[in-house]
Amino acid sequence: MKRLWLFLPVAVFALIAGAVAYQLTQPRDEFVRSAMIGQPLPSFSLPPPGGGPATLSDASFRDGRPRLLNFWASWCLPCIAEAPQLERLRGEGAVIVGVAIRDRPEDVAAFLQTHGNPYAVLAADDIAELQLALGSSGLPETFVIDGQGRIRYQHIGDIRAADVPVLLDELRKAGS
């Protein structure tokens, strides 16, 4: 009884640790799913890096072929980690459309030189307007767009090896 106060520190600590543990188990909502899933792409048109006439628009997606729409940038670290996986996806037959966000043409070229170019089409979005319109959380991020130009699936963060089959599966579903 007399020694009960000696247990006070450990009790206080247990309380704090419990609260921290509870917080850790709570899902973190840093990443928010886009509200655009199931919606058609908004209308847009983007030039290639370095400028020029628009090479990518919402109409480019409405030819019946499902595509991956990949947002990235040369200054984004996980995009480097993702590069080999994009290469694999391309090898598996996926058509990948790249949109470089807030980037400089020479940096884009250097990045593709170094890490390979998996993109069928490449566009530059200097004010992140398309990214904003799609409700993306950050870079890199990849969307599956079906042949009617509808957004079907959103992959947040870099694509890891384990995500490749998932994305291929989503592409197949979008194509059927």
Place this chain on the structure above:
Amino acid sequence: MRRVAPKHQRLLLAGAALLAVAGAGLSGAYALQNRASYFYLPAQMMADPPAATRAVRLGGMVERGSLRREADGITIAFTVADDRGGRVPVRYRGIAPDLFVEGSGVVAEGRLGPDGVFLADNLLARHDENYVPRELKDMHVAGAPGGAGVAAAARR
């Protein structure tokens, strides 16, 4: 030269320590009741306005077209909005963060005046790839993590 009764010195020390810790805990808890700053979305602030004496934080999206600069060149006024129809006018005197632009997410620290205008002492916006004001994380953050972070209003 007064000495405390031998048997009781340790008890006295323990008691004093316990009293101080309990006092600290209680005064801390009491102070937290009215000194911690609560976070409001615009709609919440309109529905349940905090007292004008209370420091709170207001978070949301800077409404497009609402940003005005007053003649002194230093004071700005804008509206913070959310997707639930909440709109709160804000006035801020000071240097806005680099990435504070219309359409971006912002957390304003300050007080709600009796006239319904929120007087901000400080504005927080994203300033590098690692930092998001905690409350903006829950929002529909749409932007590049390379400092180009732009947050739209909560749209969950």
Place this chain on the structure above:
Amino acid sequence: MIAEIGLAALWLAAALAVFQLVAGGLSLRPGAPPVLGQSLRPLAVLQGGFALLSFAALLVLFATTDLSVALVALNSHTAKPLLYKVTGAWGNHEGSMLLWVATLATSGALIAALERRLPERTMHAVLAAQGFVASGFFAFLLFSSNPFTRLPMPAPEGVGLNPLLQDIGLALHPPTLYLGYVGLSVAFSFAVGALLTNAVTPQFARVMRPWVLGAWVFLTLGIVAGSYWAYYELGWGGWWFWDPVENASLMPWLAATALLHSVSVLAARDALRVWTILLGVIAFSMSMVGTFLVRSGILTSVHAFAVDPQRGAFILALLALYIGGALLLFALRAGTILEGKRFGLASRESALVLNNILLSALLGIVLLGTLYPLFAEMVGARVSVGPPYFNAVGAVFALPMLAVMTIGPLLRWRSDTARRLARPLVALSAAGLLAAVLALLQGDIGLLPLSGFVLGAMLVVASVLPLGGRSFRRTPLTVWGMVIAHFGIGVALLGMASDAALTRERLVAMAPGDAVTVGPWTVRLREVMPVAGPNWTATEVVLDAQTAAGGRTITLRPQSRTFWAPVQQTTESALASRWNGQLYAVSGGPVDGGRWQMRLWWKPFVTLIWLGGLLVALGGALSMAGHLRRDTVRRSAARRISRLAAPVPA
């Protein structure tokens, strides 16, 4: 090859730590073979050596920019100056963890190699505890933060380093703090070892004291450096923001401050045994909370690191094991510690007890405020706790503590009389009164700054009183240490009060040629021009400032910089230090009509805050040197006596 050597050394060190734990634990059992205990010191030394080797390997990898290592490729660049290449080794999570663990193992090795004053059994328990702590953090490194992971293919070029981290202040600030954090692990192991073997004695306190002092000096330096960095780098004009990261460094400091005072009582008077042990456990617990809780992303802050819940879970498990385990051990064993010596109500001990209690209360308040958002979130409320809470509630306990500090050092051990203090008290009151009058002449400055001026002045005077009647030459270093540290607190307090009460601020939009006054200065905007650095461009505002009294014109050049790769905008404030304060300028963006936003501060005597902090650290260092010297003198004297005594024939 070097990465493999580093990794192998890390694994070896980890294995040795586990071995040290097991051998140490077994050696405590009755009838254990003596070889178990004897193996501990060499094990600890080897473990420290391998951990250092591993860290050295990482330094070499960064110095040579070995881009086949993931960590280097992600955090370095071949074109970086060598200094920032090397400091880049700990400018990231994995590298800083390796530094943390290497420091831990090295301190373990140092105790093992040098410390011979404690009973062997206690030393075994201490080394077992050190091995226990080290093995957990080695596991954390190896399983969740391996710094030596190779890339499948070497990167052609590194990604670079966040430009904010290419700053000499930030390069040196973390290692300093880490030395402080980790130094406290020694106190922790000593406390655990003493609990296990029931050896809480003044001798134990004397052994522990230099370690506590050393850790405390580094913590103080780290906090001072961090505060100054935030002051000039964030451009908000403040020097302390009560941010979780800042609180995380303040909490171990408060605990260590309490500990080093209670250790003194234990060493000198054999009192406060249980309390000292508890503080020894709490101080390092706060270090671990400081290093890890913030890092895990559970608490977010202005300087928050990237969030990683998995690491968070690992960290929480380690914290639960170490802190929970040690506190449980304390709960179970502290009852067996015998009561120490008693003391009178008016005595040095009483003052130190009061200091300890108030410091602990402050610690509790900071902890509560830091963790409160976590608890509030459990009930769905999102709150943040800032200066309105910390300043007000902290003052309730800090002001009495500072008041006790003015008279405590003047009291005698064991028991004293109030009558002896009459004269110093008159001097103190005079100093306080003078400060109050001078402060009130400045206008209405608020109660808190006023108390700061009064207590600061009293403390500055009180701190030198213990030197009265002593010959300076013969005053021991330890007394000098105390005097200088307490003096430093007074100086810092005066700086804080002055900054809070007398700062003048102007917020204006200025066109070239315009002038504004701030405090005694007239600041004229000369021109605005673009400048470019190696990886940034900036708009630089050139300001000329002059006092009303004339004198030399000083030029301030605040910038707003835009970095490429990664894209980032920063505000570079400009500071001009004078003996009586600092002029601080931050530039904002352009507004219509060719005007530029400017925020200017004149901060009288603000530099005293950090100067005082440095004095505190210096005091700690002197005190540590004094204790170490006294210990060696005492030891060699003991050796001489035993040598003299031994050969006497019967």
